[in-house]
Amino acid sequence: MQLTWDLGLEGWPFSLSLGADLRRAQDVQTPPELDERSLRGEIAARFSGKDISLTARAIGQEYRAFVAGLARLSAEYQQRLDLKLTEALGAVLEFLERAVWDEAGLLSAGASAKLELFAGGFRAGFSYGKEGGTLRASLEWKPTPILTLKPAAEAAWDEEGKPQRFSFSFGFSYEFSWTPPFLPDKGWVSGRVFADLDGDGEEDPREPGVASAVLVLNGVRVSSGKDGKFKFPPLPPGNYVLRVEGGPAGFGLPQAREVRVRLGQEVSVPVPLTPLASISGFVFQDLNANGVPDANEPGYARAMLRLVFPDGKEQEVLTDSAGRFFWPDLPPGAYRLEILLESLPPRFEVTTEKALELRLQAGETKEVSFGVREKPRPVILIQPPLAEFTWSPRTPRANESVLFDGTPSQAFGAEIVSYVWDFDGDGVADAEGQRVTWTFPSAGLFLVELKVTDSLGLTGLVQYLVEVQP
Numbered sequence: 001m002q003l004t005w006d007l008g009l010e011g012w013p014f015s016l017s018l019g020a021d022l023r024r025a026q027d028v029q030t031p032p033e034l035d036e037r038s039l040r041g042e043i044a045a046r047f048s049g050k051d052i053s054l055t056a057r058a059i060g061q062e063y064r065a066f067v068a069g070l071a072r073l074s075a076e077y078q079q080r081l082d083l084k085l086t087e088a089l090g091a092v093l094e095f096l097e098r099a100v101w102d103e104a105g106l107l108s109a110g111a112s113a114k115l116e117l118f119a120g121g122f123r124a125g126f127s128y129g130k131e132g133g134t135l136r137a138s139l140e141w142k143p144t145p146i147l148t149l150k151p152a153a154e155a156a157w158d159e160e161g162k163p164q165r166f167s168f169s170f171g172f173s174y175e176f177s178w179t180p181p182f183l184p185d186k187g188w189v190s191g192r193v194f195a196d197l198d199g200d201g202e203e204d205p206r207e208p209g210v211a212s213a214v215l216v217l218n219g220v221r222v223s224s225g226k227d228g229k230f231k232f233p234p235l236p237p238g239n240y241v242l243r244v245e246g247g248p249a250g251f252g253l254p255q256a257r258e259v260r261v262r263l264g265q266e267v268s269v270p271v272p273l274t275p276l277a278s279i280s281g282f283v284f285q286d287l288n289a290n291g292v293p294d295a296n297e298p299g300y301a302r303a304m305l306r307l308v309f310p311d312g313k314e315q316e317v318l319t320d321s322a323g324r325f326f327w328p329d330l331p332p333g334a335y336r337l338e339i340l341l342e343s344l345p346p347r348f349e350v351t352t353e354k355a356l357e358l359r360l361q362a363g364e365t366k367e368v369s370f371g372v373r374e375k376p377r378p379v380i381l382i383q384p385p386l387a388e389f390t391w392s393p394r395t396p397r398a399n400e401s402v403l404f405d406g407t408p409s410q411a412f413g414a415e416i417v418s419y420v421w422d423f424d425g426d427g428v429a430d431a432e433g434q435r436v437t438w439t440f441p442s443a444g445l446f447l448v449e450l451k452v453t454d455s456l457g458l459t460g461l462v463q464y465l466v467e468v469q470p
Helices: none
Strands: 002-008 014-026 035-048 052-065 070-084 089-102 105-119 122-129 132-139 141-144 147-158 163-174 188-195 214-217 220-223 229-231 238-246 257-261 266-275 277-285 304-308 314-318 324-330 333-339 348-350 355-360 365-374 390-392 401-405 416-422 435-439 444-454 459-468
Touching: 070 324, 188 238, 188 257, 220 229, 238 266, 257 266, 277 304, 277 333, 277 355, 314 324, 333 365, 355 365, 416 435
Parallel strands: 188 266, 277 365
Antiparallel strands: 002 014, 014 035, 035 052, 052 070, 070 089, 089 105, 105 122, 122 132, 132 147, 141 147, 147 163, 188 229, 214 220, 214 238, 238 257, 277 324, 304 314, 304 333, 333 355, 348 365, 390 401, 401 435, 416 444, 444 459
């Protein structure tokens, strides 16, 4: 649903326009897999005087995906000042601010400014924003009434001030005009705004028209109809700049282009709008480490992801409380999306691919997921040594030497470092060593004990009754 109001009185320098666009998309399944709402509001005020015009425009947009639990808010503010000091001297100043929020807070913000000065046939323009700036100068010089020379130069630099490109161009035009008295003295500009689905800039039969796009030519604004078609009032022959001032949500606006109006002819101009893509995703706690989000596996909040754009620029975002993240309004192209390990707690690992190479088509929403989990803690088993000994002879006599051998004792993951013997059961050590001899003074049953200690400090104990004959 779209609503537009234009408020202004004839002869007044001030005018006001309001617009609202509400869209709702929901499939017929129960429960639905798609349930989205987009709300866009716009207000613009314009003051036009003899030598000055000032336009201010504010745009707010809300996007909600109820099934995914996503919400995005964006706000945009534009200002434009046209100043005409003399017939040949003037200036244009434009300023733009834009910010995007989700439920967790601000996602991105940026601003840009553009200044253009013209004096006669000379024009100089300067633009600067978060991504860098551009300086352009051009001249139109007519050495003769029918010949126009058009040299131009342009320099651009990135956000760090490093030069990116410098270009110089030169053109000329040779004109011959004749107006027959029986022909019209004006021309027309018309065309169609269409969704450039394949990104080639050419209008194809399968590419639908785009309604409610606002186009500006020679200070006159028109909107595209339901089929995307538009037409401007008649204009005198000459060169004009056609600019798309606004469009429906989800489309990128093209650069301004020059249009030449010819006497008595209608110029048809195709205007491509690129459907913007988006990335929607989920970071989940992969409890079973199978790399697939199962029904019982919750989302992981505040994981940081980094998106690398086709031009190399980077942008980072945190997952919300449900583990979801969303990147809207992305131009088609090749992107790299990665989860940052440093944003995860110690001992956490990624169970899926850490980075994904994505190619976004016009209007596509790509769904991706990353799994994370805490590494299992290792189980360490500690076993004390096993004490064991033999003696010979097996049935000794009183006052006979008996050999006791602790060699059968074993240690696990260590070495036995101590053998302590007790031959009379009184708890007091009688001998030390792996192999010892002992003489029993009388016949009878004697409790012999061996205690071994390993290099880890663990102990083992064994006791045997030894029968001594008279």
